[in-house]
Amino acid sequence: MKTLITIALGAATVAVLLAQSSDTPQFTGKDELVVPNDYREWIYLSSGLGMTYGPIADASADRSPMFDNVFVAPTAYRAFLSTGKWPEKTMFVLEARSSNSKGSINNAGHYQTDRMGFEIEVKDTARFPGNGWAFFAPQGKTAKMIPRTASCYTCHPANGAVDNTFVQFYPTLLPIAKEKGTLKAQP
């Protein structure tokens, strides 16, 4: 019986550790955090191909557009399902990948290939001024905060449908935000 209890306690601990690994930001300095390298095991929100916020001319000549994939940490995702809001310590990852058209049996359209980069977005209102969100660029095992002069700090709060995030582009979350009444009025 004692062995069984030990196994059960061990299993519970392992389960909790697995669930929380990298699920919330681990800061290594004022403006630095550990890169959550397992973000591909987080919850997938959506992808775009060649999404363009600026003038159309920027994209029209692009024959090799990039895919972007968005992932959110599981704990934050579950909170959003319940409330339509992002809790403290929410983490997003935006990943960019090259596209290819011809390969194997595919001969038109686009599929994803190599990762070209990724960025991390974190909500921590006690740590970050303004609306409490900050963006980070990976540099090896840690990620440095992107300077506040970057356009993401003005575009996200101005245009994100929920808080600092583009829920209008996440088709499984948009109905939840509508139901919970957490959508901002859109411009």
Added chain:
Amino acid sequence: MKTLITIALGAATVAVLLAQSSDTPQFTGKDELVVPNDYREWIYLSSGLGMTYGPIADASADRSPMFDNVFVAPTAYRAFLSTGKWPEKTMFVLEARSSNSKGSINNAGHYQTDRMGFEIEVKDTARFPGNGWAFFAPQGKTAKMIPRTASCYTCHPANGAVDNTFVQFYPTLLPIAKEKGTLKAQP
């Protein structure tokens, strides 16, 4: 102490149940299974836009191409990371979504909108003849096996890079299959 042990046992049980919900096929009949409605919480593998296996002419005039998203059950994913092979009871979901170009602040490229359909792929060599894989189409809460005359039953084994699956289009799994030596020779 007894209370603590009970809580620990409870937590372990809950964790195991959460991890396994819908993670393996639950058959309701010879050729029917329960639709795994939480597949969006599985592991994301990749997306394509307007991927076309047939003549290019089929796709060239398509101004509203569809996205496809591929998800695999977490237990099968973890086995693949270790072995480069898909274990018995592996489940995949292929989801098709409409695309949109103009919406919110986006004015070029494509982002995902409504789900247009999805299919389930299952490996169970004791149940399915041939190479042990079968495809299912949802009809409400259950999914019916797609007839063996469908093209998926010939195309997947002929062209899938690993077993019955298109690992050549899953950029995080392809290096694992190469490392483990489980890639088929490509035509």
